[in-house]
Amino acid sequence: MALRTLSGGVPAATGRGGSAGEPRAGAGSRRAARQPRRKLPSWVPVDRLAVLLPLARRMRPHYPRPGRQGFRRWIPSWRQLMGSLLITVGLVTTGLALVYWRTEIPEDLNSFATQQDNVYYWDDGTVMARTGWVRRQEMPLEEVPEDVRWAVLAAENASFYEDPGISPSGITRAVTRMLGGGETQGGSTITQQYVKNAYLNQDQTFSRKFTEMMLALKVDNKFSKDEILEGYLNTSWFGRGTYGIQRASQAYYGKEVSELNASEGAFLASLLKGAGLYDPALGGGNRERAVERWEWTLDRMVEIGRLSPAERAKYTKFPEPTEVTGGRTDLSGQQGYLVELAKSYVTRSGKVSDAEFDLGGYQVYTTFNKTRTEALDKAVHTARAKLDPKKREEDTFVRTGAATVGADGKILALYGGPGFLKQGFNESNAVTVPAGSAFTPFVYAAALSEGVMRERQGPRVPVTPSTPYDGRHNASLMTPEGPYWDRDGKVVKGQNDGGKSWGEAITLREAMVNSVNMPFLQLGMDVGLDRVRRHAVNAGLLPSSMGPQKPAFSLGTSTPSAIRMATAYGTFAAKGKHTEPYSVLRVTRNGQKVPLPAVRSTQALSADVARKVTEALEGVMEEGTGATARVPGVRAAGKTGTTQDNKAAWFVGYTEQEATAVVLYRMDLRKLDLMPLDRVAGADAGTLGSRLPADIWRDYTEGRTKGAARP
Template structure:
């Protein structure tokens, strides 16, 4: 087998990484990611301390072993016999063979070929040639293959400028960048520090680092480049790229490791003009915040998204930029929907009707059906008032404590954002049925809140993307399409099969039309009138929460929907903070006008572009 096994003439794709190219929806190039200009770094340009950091961590006997580890082979064989994977005990030569010539499968046949090739390679090449090849083809995370690009991705400098301490950290990434990149979380950081210390101590143990020099490395060499320093991902583009990548790995069944090899052409759904205008609208609104002057303006966060009626994600605002904040606000599921959830309660009532008495059949609901709009109206069940676990009668509350009379039509209540009718309507429809309809509209089950009366008042926490998607269901006349961010993907000219989402009926066109009529009233003369765009045939409403910890505005035209959320959260404590006084707002009405301001400015800008 040894003599009949030949070393392949060509390196495989793991050793020849390309970049990935992203395109806007109009086909123009958006950005490139990956390190297509992968530099083959000669071994002599890699500092000796860095080389030995890698060897100490991975294979200290590299220069004396025959290219394979006998004990490792025995361990792999025993695991195979026991029915387990064949991993474990690989030398650097074996790892190089796997990177350069084979695949990453954990099978006995692949492991056996790896061993034979490692023996062949060890005889055919010098140890320095093998080490050079290994350092130039290994995966270090952040889309990088090769220690030169790793040095740039984590420290922003050439490998020749690294010291032993930085080399020890990069060596830890060879065990799995997903586990040791400190930027990916506290647990990763702790693992990276522990592995870094062990590697330096191991260098001392094998005589490749003096104890005196080791003593100077007391502080972990924190990476200076959060995302490899790629300016192409500044602003919103970083969020767009991550969203598209996530969709591809999920729907296209492409692993992250495969994707990071590069060579993909990604044609996204993102509209460049919309993305720019949404960013401008958010920035203009945030200029009203003055954290230095008002403490209430600290920790204010904004997320926004535009989704087409056909499910295409057209634009989003995820934060100040991924290079500054990796957390994508448009995809966050931490903020309650509040009264922005009311249209789904209304649609559920129009669809299913209500039951107000025990064992009574369901009776139909129309836009003119009346409910109690009084502030502090008690929530009723067929058995009487609803009591919570503390023995307290549950009552509805309207914004500003305003009462709207004992008989207000549901259409008017939705237009004027009156909470108490929808709290009761949710109970009459049935919270279980309300849950079903919310999911059909596009709200993820994982973000739906507990089935208590407050469920009808938005204790669920959908992201801005999902809220826009759900409102888009009404824009699409009751048809729901799951949101998606990629139109087409190809690699080296060959299309990658993608599971395109199909529209499904969520509500009848009549029910969707009734919701739209009420939400148009909201913009014309109701709670959303401050966001009205003259000449635009739009529908929408603001959303608030009882504890004033979130403010929304969601609206739509016939072709797309946009949702904007604003809240305050200290990301260290992960607790929502009331919006009282944000941007100097002294109104007794809870919430904030900033989401409505953003929506209006954005819609005006897009209307101007369409002229």
Template sequence: MRPAYPRPGRTGFRRWVPSWRQVLGLLGAGFGTIVAAVGILYVLTDIPTDLNASATQQDNVYYWADGTEMARTGEVNRQDTSLDKVPEKVRWAAVAAENETFYTDSGISPRGITRAITKMIGGGDTQGGSTITQQYVKNAYLNQQQTLTRKLTEMFIAIKLDNKMSKSDILEGYLNTSWYGRGSYGIQRAAHAYYGKDVSQLDPSEGAFLASLLKGAGMYDPALGPKNHERAVERWKWILDRMVVIGKLTPQERAKYTTFPEPKAPPKPAGLTGQVGYLVDTARAYVSAHTDVSDADFDLGGFQIHTTFEKPKVDALDKAIVDVREQRLDPEKRDADKNVRIGAASVTTDGRIVALYGGPDYLKQGFNDANSGVVPAGGTFAPFVYAAGLRDGIQRERNGARTPVTPATLYNGDNKAAVRTPEGPYWDRAGKIVKTVNDGGKSWGNISLKEAVVQNVNSPVVQLGMDVGLDRVSRTAVQAGLLEESLGPQVPAFSLGTTRPSAIRLAGAYATFAAQGLHSEPYSVDRLSRNGDAVAVEKPTAERVLPASVAGAVDDALHDVVKRGTGSTAKTAGSDAAGKTGTGPDNKSAWFAGYRGKLVTAISLSRIDPKSQELLPLTGTGGTAPSVTGSTFPIDIWTKYVTAAK
């Protein structure tokens, strides 16, 4: 039925004035249209299946061995935590501050929404009027825009979410996705950022302050100025008082908290500068290789990586290398001092990697020289040849019986001694008999195997390798800890150290001698967790790879190297110091690998052409005479470091 309009029986302007019935009809029709539209929008609005990337991605946090934070990686500083790890009164502080009817409302606040819409109609924004559920929806599913459309969508999702999820799950999600300032998302990271503790250790007073930040960290972080401090104290008091009003804090408990819980000063950002980047990369690689965590899952974040790295030792190693570089290298004046690379690693006898030096600065040189497999081991490989001989004996006749050797067994130590096989002299491809050159061209005559190791005499070591069998020498080196892929070709020069181990691997292998024949694979992650829950990570167990008598004999020789041999300059590090110097083929590398007690450290020196990536000779590096081979840099760095690390 069509209403009569203009109204019959009326004259003048009264014909155009609607009756009260018409007004009510129009209002009813309008209201019905709005209700229908809202109903349609409600039906059409679904809960998103995926959270915002910013609501799911977290940072990964790396820790030093002592538990202090080393670095964070990831785009956001967030760490999720389960609700049961948040103290109950800390939870209630957030509820009292933001939505005290949270546990009884339907996910929305009609009064608050009306107020927000009124502000919008009046030309303001729609901020405010949000329940905890609505705030969680905004954090997790939507964006931070203040528009009517987003507000309505937020409201509809909140209603549906309230029917689908428990209040505990919603509160947990809210606390994990909220912004607390200082670069922190979630209450777990906020607890660390403001109080340097785990969320489980917060008291109600600290929880009340953190709850005040939910209103706007930029307004309530006391570190940002006196006005902020004043606002923070006022809101902190108000939240504690509200907790009393709603029965979640007794007056007696409230009386305990009269002093504002001053948060700590904002920490300096933990970055990847200096050595930290190399440490993070090493630990990250260990997680990838020794856990079931996929790279994609790891990149989503939320992991706490507790490493084996000890900051005092990392700092001491870095300082020792920097001091030697600055004091003895002058690349502006000497070409031989350019493109110098130093790699170093400290590994304990139980396999823990406690220090690395990967380069001058991770942000300037991303390549990790501590894990580089391009620097020939030189004389530091001799102990593996020696160990193989002591364990497996020698075979000088083809298919003949193997006979044992001892540290006192004599070998020819003359310069340019011909290398022999069971069939006679060893001939190279050019048709020449291979002869071994000793350092400085010195001939030693008959010399014991132990003394050959102590004095770094090449000819006995090369011949021993041939007599033992280079395949057995290789096996011994791998069992001790070197990687098979790093081994050099099995020709006589193999025993002179053509193998190219990383500093980490050489230190780990020397740890086998220090541990009397027990080997533990190097590792850099002590434990792993995700959002506080433990994640399984493989850790090595010690395995006997050499008889204690053999390892003991090598250990004895390495101690004598320092006491009276080529490593005597390391004596100042302590009477129990042991180690071995090494110079690579063609004078293209220098090493020192040694230990005191349970701390084993290997240091390499090389020069690498930046264009070809080929090794360059060390001739003249550090201002040495052209006739000098090798370098004292590694042993000097080792001595300085080990002395400081006592």
């Protein structure tokens, strides 16, 4: 084959018997029909293409890799890996640069600066309370003491003045949590937190986190560090409805932020992690967490060189914040407890954060009845007037909780204590007081539903109200295998109140009417304590309040709140149908409905079992231990409740429409230890429990039905 050169210098082949570019003779019509080859433009370096094109063909990735067998064909070479990595890095860098370039800092801050009151309504639609905690006051950074500033930085972002506005390690943690299915949170710098507070929402999503980081870089480049820190301190949420460190200083210490010291600043810094966990006024272990965080923050200030060891040594006593005060709240008396209960329901069930709720604008329509609330408050005050702590030491630390819950689950009224502004602890919702013998109706209901088993591997035997049981004092507790032995090898014996024996055979109804302990102690063992527990929970008691499953379980070692006891007895009133208690009918925010879970009921007990329990409890009020609570003209059922150590007294009564539980106990809230009720209100020595709960129920029922038509 002869060679010739194109105008660009590329060799071209010429066939035998003809010139280049012309088909050979006899090539046939198909070759003759081919289009003539286009010439390359004169500016194309054809000689270089001749070298580069083969090289490009060799560099072109061959995947799966030729010349390999099996799975090895799919393993990329190091050249392919490096090439892919470089391309990926380039694309990501370019993408991030483009996003950063297109990110703009919003001109306006979030709506917290235009917050509104939250309004609560009684069940009849009239206004119950307005809460207006949320206020924000701009405070120049120079007015914030340097020690207070560094307390915040030590707790939140010690490298604030050196970082670029974001934390690479924090970003890594956020991405890791996201990939692991967790929330994309944690590790944010002060700048990121300020961006989130001032420009974004509180959603924990990857897109929001990514936007937060881009904005943080922009903000860090546009504003000085001091400007960012000032904005952060003025927009952060500190609890008690306050935004900004100036309002927080007023809410927790009643003074200007300029008057704070490093110790007080360290406490306020702890609130940035969540006031719901660190505000001591909210109870629930908050004070212990706050003290631990306060100590850590001061130590951290020493570690980063912003507080001398000598100064640190001065701060050994925790700077106790003041009680919840300030703002136009209408939280005096019982209304504060009602508001807090309703708010808790909205934030929990409506999935509204505390910070969002405190921005305001919510209209909360509650289930609370004003007439019942006032009547219950009056009845409790009348009973407590019989206490005289100045003359009788036994009358000190006496506490009362009460609640009325409708058969349909609506919380209609409660008594939470002497007043929310005096005591934030809600005694109607306390879970520290044993139910005592007020728990026995659940044992009775379980027996009527399940029957009993007295022989090992034997059949379960039905139980009726007339079934006889041993009512003797100190009778041995029996199991299918024989006597029940304790860990010390002693036979466990049941004891009746006052040591009274009721004979070897007393019917279950008679035992309920007269509050005889021994039959129900044995009945619980015969039914099975696990079954008793299940029926109590199905009726409305919380699993977390259940006592240990030992024989005494049947006599009320569980610690339900008054709200839950009223709910569970309301299941009997509702013919066995249970509805979880709720305090809010509906919620709107500036006219827009806030979704709440639908109210649902379950058939916890058969209507027949509920009827038999009610018949026995009606006997309690007609002829038994609850006779002092009887109200003429009102058909009601109820049960007294005492504990063997005499540290609690209950009365729970109900009609067809609602149930009310009243509990009386002695407790020093600083120690959280129950004390005996002996001689409370001048009772005789040896008197078990107290008559005050039954008196409260009677006076309350009379007060709210006075003037109304009676059957």
